[in-house]
Amino acid sequence: MTVSAPLSARATARPLKDEEVARIRNDFPILETRVNGHPLNYLDSGATSQNPVSVMEAEQEFYEQRNAAVHRGAHTLAFAATEAFEAARATVAAFIGARTDEIVWTSNATEAVNLVAYSLSNASLGLGGEAAKRFRLGAGDEIVVTEMEHHANLIPWQQLALRTGATLRFIPVQDDGTLDLAAAGTVVGTRTRLLAFTHASNVVGTINPVAELVALARAVGALVLLDACQSVPHLPVDVAALDVDFAVFSGHKMLGPTGIGVLYAKAELLADLPPFLTGGSMITTVDMHTAEFLAPPQRFEAGTQRISQAIALAAAVDYLTETGMARIEAREAQLGHRLLAGLSDIPGVRVLGPGLGAERIGLASFDLAGVHAHDVGQYLDEAGIAVRVGHHCAQPLHRRLGVTASTRASTYLYTTTDEVDQFLATLREVAPFFGVRS
Amino acid sequence: MTSTAMQQLYQQIILDHAKARHGASAEALPPLPTRLSAAASVDPAPDGLRVGESHQVNTTCGDEVTVRVGVRGAGDEAVIETFAWRGDGCSISLASASVLHDTVGGVTVGEARAMLDLYREMLRSRGTIEPDEEVLGDAAAFSGVSRYPARVKCAMLAWVAFEAAVLPVAE
Numbered sequence: 001m002t003v004s005a006p007l008s009a010r011a012t013a014r015p016l017k018d019e020e021v022a023r024i025r026n027d028f029p030i031l032e033t034r035v036n037g038h039p040l041n042y043l044d045s046g047a048t049s050q051n052p053v054s055v056m057e058a059e060q061e062f063y064e065q066r067n068a069a070v071h072r073g074a075h076t077l078a079f080a081a082t083e084a085f086e087a088a089r090a091t092v093a094a095f096i097g098a099r100t101d102e103i104v105w106t107s108n109a110t111e112a113v114n115l116v117a118y119s120l121s122n123a124s125l126g127l128g129g130e131a132a133k134r135f136r137l138g139a140g141d142e143i144v145v146t147e148m149e150h151h152a153n154l155i156p157w158q159q160l161a162l163r164t165g166a167t168l169r170f171i172p173v174q175d176d177g178t179l180d181l182a183a184a185g186t187v188v189g190t191r192t193r194l195l196a197f198t199h200a201s202n203v204v205g206t207i208n209p210v211a212e213l214v215a216l217a218r219a220v221g222a223l224v225l226l227d228a229c230q231s232v233p234h235l236p237v238d239v240a241a242l243d244v245d246f247a248v249f250s251g252h253k254m255l256g257p258t259g260i261g262v263l264y265a266k267a268e269l270l271a272d273l274p275p276f277l278t279g280g281s282m283i284t285t286v287d288m289h290t291a292e293f294l295a296p297p298q299r300f301e302a303g304t305q306r307i308s309q310a311i312a313l314a315a316a317v318d319y320l321t322e323t324g325m326a327r328i329e330a331r332e333a334q335l336g337h338r339l340l341a342g343l344s345d346i347p348g349v350r351v352l353g354p355g356l357g358a359e360r361i362g363l364a365s366f367d368l369a370g371v372h373a374h375d376v377g378q379y380l381d382e383a384g385i386a387v388r389v390g391h392h393c394a395q396p397l398h399r400r401l402g403v404t405a406s407t408r409a410s411t412y413l414y415t416t417t418d419e420v421d422q423f424l425a426t427l428r429e430v431a432p433f434f435g436v437r438s
Numbered sequence: 439m440t441s442t443a444m445q446q447l448y449q450q451i452i453l454d455h456a457k458a459r460h461g462a463s464a465e466a467l468p469p470l471p472t473r474l475s476a477a478a479s480v481d482p483a484p485d486g487l488r489v490g491e492s493h494q495v496n497t498t499c500g501d502e503v504t505v506r507v508g509v510r511g512a513g514d515e516a517v518i519e520t521f522a523w524r525g526d527g528c529s530i531s532l533a534s535a536s537v538l539h540d541t542v543g544g545v546t547v548g549e550a551r552a553m554l555d556l557y558r559e560m561l562r563s564r565g566t567i568e569p570d571e572e573v574l575g576d577a578a579a580f581s582g583v584s585r586y587p588a589r590v591k592c593a594m595l596a597w598v599a600f601e602a603a604v605l606p607v608a609e
Contacts, residue, residue, distance in 0.1 A: 374499050374528035374592065382444050390499045404500050404526055434529065435453055
């Protein structure tokens with residue numbers, strides 16, 4: 001399989017060592033928590049990650065020393081706030097290989113996808129004039145997603161298709177949880193206007209072949225949106241090298257706070273796209289009937305911004321950068337391997353998605369024969385182990401893999417090998433407890 | 439590690455019912471004898487049995503259950519003659535449907551409603567209410583669930599479906 005992210009680092013990086021992870025854990029106060037009398041074993045970073053002290057301090061420091069509205073007001077605090085806010089944008093941009101003006105703040109990744117969908121929708125209504133004409137969608141046009149998408153990268157496109165008359169199509173998933181690339185070659189065609197897909201699956205952990213998919217889209221002149229929610233936190237991602245048009249990710253999955261997400265979009269696209277949300281802070285001249293808009297990214301940031309969250313997200317990015325994304329990726333690859341190998345050893349466990357050796361991030365979702373995911377999660381929780389149970393916002397993928405719900409354990413830079421082992425040992429007790437013989 | 443807490447939550451009665459699934463239909467329930475629109479009263483089937491059905495989904499986990507009840511008579515005096523269900527979910531939700539089948543089969547609608555009220559009160563009590571086993575029977579085994587607010591929905595799913603199914607037919 002072609003691998004999508006920059007590879008040099010992947011091949012050579014030294015994984016974080018256990019003693020380094022032990023030091024990292026000291027930066028995360030919540031990891032000291034006890035749950036049901038046991039030390040917290042947090043294996044749900046795929047849903048939301050924990051915050052290092054530096055992130056919490058960045059947010060607090062902003063409120064203690066610089067709190068003011070950004071991009072308005074001429075007083076000292078307003079200037080300091082604006083400076084910190086824009087510095088955060090530059091930090092995040094550099095982290096993913098983007099230009100600073102290609103980063104738009106949103107509330108979360110879902111809003112970032114919706115921003116693109118509604119901007120395309122507005123263009124289809126004629127907004128944005130001649131410049132936005134190339135974004136117009138209508139009957140006969142096709143939007144393509146994959147069968148493994150999180151609902152956040154599916155439903156906005158379903159709705160866009162309904163609003164514009166375009167057709168939604170999808171690249172199917174194979175039994176092993178990877179995309180059917182042969183089918184992709186026929187699904188993506190001359191009618192395709194947009195291809196939206198996830199970089200790494202939040203359920204099966206598959207890392208998708210971005211280069212191949214982008215090539216398919218480029219061949220037919222379609223735009224590409226990458227859901228990078230599960231890749232940007234866990235591996236080095238360079239959006240320019242990947243050559244995607246849009247990428248979205250969320251702060252809370254990468255050591256940052258909730259309430260902040262990021263849209264990356266190529267500058268030349270942002271320049272021509274009509275805005276999604278409108279109001280204050282995104283205009284130049286306003287009269288009672290018309291308004292002129294600011295240049296991107298401000299054009300897409302109406303209203304008071306998530307200032308402290310953006311600044312705290314930049315602190316999270318600094319933390320990740322100092323630790324080293326390639327080393328984090330290498331560490332998680334080890335943990336993921338341990339997780340998969342251990343799971344395959346437990347009677348009755350069926351791991352969803354590709355097995356050992358495939359390109360995947362450090363998480364695993366599984367079905368335990370005869371025991372519902374909710375019961376598995378309850379048993380683990382009693383031992384202090386936090387995992388995700390349910391459909392993980394990906395009902396179509398679960399249906400495709402023949403289950404209604406699964407249990408997911410996901411690792412991050414603070415996960416220890418002991419935690420993975422404790423999880424595996426406890427999981428072994430589950431089927432016997434529920435009287436299921438394998 | 440099998441802790442006391444886990445044993446109190448997953449009492450043997452619950453684990454047994456989750457496997458036995460009394461009243462569960464392996465197949466999709468056959469078409470209703472009378473077309474039922476939601477919350478509307480239903481014309482009795484030719485044999486005088488009034489049949490109601492409800493499908494409920496637990497949105498947090500995707501568990502679902504369909505309950506169908508056949509009632510003869512009217513009002514609180516009506517008797518629950520048939521009770522069938524089909525569902526997919528965790529042991530708590532499956533066991534509660536199975537226990538519900540055993541609990542309300544053959545009783546009057548009034549008695550079933552009284553049990554439902556007690557059951558709901560017990561589940562919402564966060565462990566503060568000792569269940570009345572005289573009234574609730576096996577359903578009292580779910581008292582441990584009340585200490586796990588995230589699981590109360592699982593234990594209520596079939597009961598909520600039963601309530602919705604019986605309302606329009608027991609007017």
